[in-house]
Amino acid sequence: MKAEVEIEAGICGFHTSARVQSRDHQHVDLALETDCEKIQKLSLLLEKEGALDAYREIDPKGESVILRHGRDTCCPGCAVPIGLFKAVQVAAGLALPRDVSIKIGKE
Numbered sequence: 001m002k003a004e005v006e007i008e009a010g011i012c013g014f015h016t017s018a019r020v021q022s023r024d025h026q027h028v029d030l031a032l033e034t035d036c037e038k039i040q041k042l043s044l045l046l047e048k049e050g051a052l053d054a055y056r057e058i059d060p061k062g063e064s065v066i067l068r069h070g071r072d073t074c075c076p077g078c079a080v081p082i083g084l085f086k087a088v089q090v091a092a093g094l095a096l097p098r099d100v101s102i103k104i105g106k107e
Contacts, residue, residue: 001025003090003097007083010104014039016080020091027051028091030084038074042081045069054092057085 007016014036022028029051032043046052049065057064066088070081079102089095 001091001093003087005083005087007080009036009079010077012036016083018084018087020084020087022054022091022093025093026054028054028088030088032084034080036080038078039080042069042073045073046084052088054088054094057088058094 001022003020005018005020007018009016014034016032016034016036016039018030018032020028020030030043030046032039032046034040034043046066046069049069052065056062057066064085066085067081070078070084074081083100086095086100090097
């Protein structure tokens with residue numbers, strides 16, 4: 001199964017797109033395109049990991065590789081790692097595709 005995600009990260013103005021693919025409904029490969037240097041570093045780290053185990057990614061007792069590397073390379077509020085995490089779920093058949101939205105305002 002394949003999933004695609006387009007992420008507009010926010011005030012930084014950076015855009016990331018990713019294609020996520022699973023051949024066995026468990027292991028996923030990610031291919032990222034971004035104009036953010038920090039996400040480019042994240043992409044390299046994920047590439048070194050090889051195929052990710054989607055079941056380990058969502059295990060509440062474990063630690064997500066995507067979120068761990070995201071924490072190490074991005075700012076803590078970056079929306080990209082969670083967008084990738086959601087795409088992994090869809091590609092592995094663990095979630096249905098549905099847009100996620102965060103709207104932020106100021107009073």
